[in-house]
Amino acid sequence: MAIQALLLSSSRAGNTPYLEHTLPFIAPLTATARKWLFIPYAGVSMSYDTYLEAVVNGLAPLQLDISAIHQHGDPKQAIRDAEGIIVGGGNTFHLLHELYRYDLLHLIREQTEAGKPYIGWSAGANIAGKSIRTTNDMPIIEPPSFTALGLVPFQVNPHYSNATLAGHNGESRAQRILEFTCVDPLTPVLGIQEGTALYRQDDSLSLQGDKEAYLFSGVEQEIPVPVGSDLSHMLSAQA
Structure with a gap:
């Protein structure tokens, strides 16, 4: 496989402008890919046109040619014609529902495996994993499957934080992920903090950014993954 996939935890880091922190991560993937297709299906509370405008403005320093999939009469052909695929954040359930609705999931995987670069943040990073069972989002719509x-x-668990609010008695993020690993102890979960990313290039996988990640696997819970770690061994995780 010739996969080039950049999985960003978030579209913002702290109070920085929209997508600004992602530019150094994204730039290497745009050296030869200039024509990009944006998939805005996770954006539920805004129009797709508004979402596209925000992404185009945020990535303007990279001088890319970006169109959105809803602007094309044939979504599948739009994916084939693009030189790279961008999937934005929002609601993961709605995103996956629409990808199934238009029968795009297999095609995106096929194109990415053939070497077409993939960039996703938040929900767009969530769907790059095995399933969306560790998303943080509310299931506002039911996709045909959780398989991603x-x-x-x-x-993948983007926006990872185990912070809790004083006086709030709900479960922490780590406790929620523990519930997952109790049910599925053979599937690891990697929590990535805002401002960081996972980058897969062929058979290598690395943690990018200036914050550690956290690994959950079976009885091993919230194990710190140092900044800059080589995580290539995780590509052989049980399918």
């Missing part, structure tokens, strides 16, 4: 792209053979 599988660009990495484990679960």
Whole structure:
């Protein structure tokens, strides 16, 4: 496989402008890919045109040619014609529902495996894992399946934080992920903090950014993954 996949935890880091922190991560993938297709299906509370405008403005320093899939009469052909695929954040359930609705999931995986670069943040990073069972989002719509792209053979949890609010008695993020690993102890979960990303290039996988990640696997819970770690061994995680 010739996969090039950049899985960003978030579209913002702290109070920085929209997508600004992602530019150094994204730039290497645009050296030869200039014509990009944006998939805005995770954006539920805004129009797709508004979402596209925000992404075009945010990535303007890279001088890319970006169109959105809803602007094309044939979504499948639009994916084939693009030189790279961008999937934005929002609601993961709605995103996956629409990808199934238009029968695009297999095609995106096929194109990505053939070498077409994939960039996703938040929900767009969530769907790059085995399934969306570790998303943070509310299930506002029911997709036909929780099975996702599988660009990495484990679960991704973007926006990872185990912070809790004083006086709030709900479960922490780590406790929620523990529930997952109790049910599925063979599938690892990698929590990536805002401002960081996972980058897969062929058979290598690395943690990018200036914050550690956290690994959950079976009885091993919230194991810190140092900044800059080589995570290539996780690509052989049980499918």
